[in-house]
Amino acid sequence: MLVYILGVVLFALGICVSVALHEAGHMVAAKSFGMKVRRYFVGFGPTVFSFRRGETEYGLKWLPLGGFCDIAGMTALDEVTPDEASRAMWRFKTWKRTVVLAAGSFTHFVFGFIVLYLMAVTMGLPNLAAKPVINTVSDCVRSATTAEEWNDPTCRPGDPAPAKSAGLRPGDEVTAIDGTPVETWPELLSAVQSSSGPTEFRILRDGEPLTLIVDVPRVERPDGEGGTERVGAIGASQAGMLTYGPVEAIGGSAAFTGDLLVMTWERLLEFPEKIPAVIEAILGEERDPETPVSVVGASRIGGEAVEHGLWEVFFLLLASLNFFVGIFNLLPLLPLDGGHIAVTWYERVRDWIRKLRGKAAGGPVDYTKLNAVTTVFVLIGGAIVLLTVTADIVNPIRLVPQ
Incomplete structure (x- = not known):
């Protein structure tokens, strides 16, 4: 049991690291372009500690289930002080705003690649292509x-x-x-x-x-x-597993990353049709191992993998989760980063068309007009999270049948 708990804690820690890196990606990109970053915090809830370095406050909160990077003027509706106005994010060029918004997902891809590279040079990578080795x-x-x-x-x-x-x-x-x-x-x-x-x-x-x-x-x-x-x-x-030397592992990990990204995208497309199976699992039906899992379920699987010495499963799950989060976060839906990217490029294309018609730029999008759509998406997302967490508690996916 202690080994299982250790595995759960380690996997949860890996998730916290990936979240911290996600927000750090936004922060580093924003600072590199001259945008003002007010705060960078890991976690939510009451503050454990914080300190200020330069113009940014850094800190840790009690619930390490997320984090945030507060960039001044992310949208034109955000309040900014007079000294922040010229450095508000919405004033910067489209490509710079896109880089900042996509930097969070980019860190997930990098983190996943590093996990796979370390696997490649130690325990090896799964032989997905059935190479004759x-x-x-x-x-x-x-x-x-x-x-x-x-x-x-x-x-x-x-x-x-x-x-x-x-x-x-x-x-x-x-x-x-x-x-x-x-x-x-x-x-x-x-x-x-x-x-x-x-x-x-x-x-x-x-x-x-x-x-x-x-x-x-x-x-x-x-x-x-x-x-x-x-x-x-x-x-x-x-x-079943292919090991690589330090140099060979770069190409091997890159190829495997590509395969996992394709598989992750395919699983994401199948996501909606798997929800009924999650509901059936909550009601007592046998849990389909292909159904979606929450962070709770992934942590439980990680703990079980450590308990049975299946470290390759632990690290593959960690890498796969990062790829999933990275791709999901780029979907063109608010409040995801991909939704903000979509709005940013909508403004750019709209102003280009207005310019061709001899009209002035239309100005920033009024996000309040998108509140209804955003609310619907948040409610649907919250319902799915509730369903998957419930299923992972009452009828979890197990590596080893009990």
Whole structure:
């Protein structure tokens, strides 16, 4: 239980760090353009401590569930003092305001990338692309007529060990078999199963190309339909995690980040249709592991991952959560940063059209006219948060069934 609690605390701390970095991104970008940043606080509620450095007050509040960066004149409706007027955010060029507004999401992407990079050079990254990289090399391969015999690792005298005898090692990436390129593990399996006798394997080992000759035996195995079939086998398993050197990890982490961003966007598009399943879970139905989770649910999963020593799940979840928040925050909906960016560019395009028509600029958007839309979005968002938190308390997603 203590390990579980530690995992929950660590994951919550990771979320707090990402939130602090989000607001720091806004602050650093705003200061770099000369905008006035009044306050930078981590958390909400009563103030634990604060101090002033220059024109900005920095501090920590009791509830570390968010934070804020108070930039003078973020909209034309914000009150500013006479000395702040010339440095009000709304007076700056569109591209500068866009950079400041997007800087928060940018920090989530950077934070997620750093987490993945550290994973790549230590525990490795998941082999999502099913690359034909070898994880283990078996001591033997043998025929079997039942699933139990096929899964039994016990070797008998005389059983061949084709992969081991040929010199294949964990970490080798197979690039071609008998002259035919292979790019995925299923392609490797298909090529091996149709092979027989001495077969040329081209591999990459530590980035260096090698050619090995593997004497592929034909073995009998269950065909899944009550019978058996004869196939080629070499005695090697696929690597589920891919490790990288410090330099290689940059490219590997960047590619994996791209894959996760695409997957995150797809999950975001599926988000609305998953809400009914969350309601059903609250009412007692089995919880679909693909349903949305709240920060509470993510922290519980993080704690369970630490409890069972699944640190790769812990860090992947932390990176994925940051990517989700980064993308979600850029949606063109108020009060999200993406909504403010949309309004900023609406002003720019509107004034450009007015200029073509010989008219003066229209001035800043009156945000009060958007209050109704903003309120609806906030209410919907609040309802979804309430639903997911409730589901994560009464019927949480678990890594290990209980």
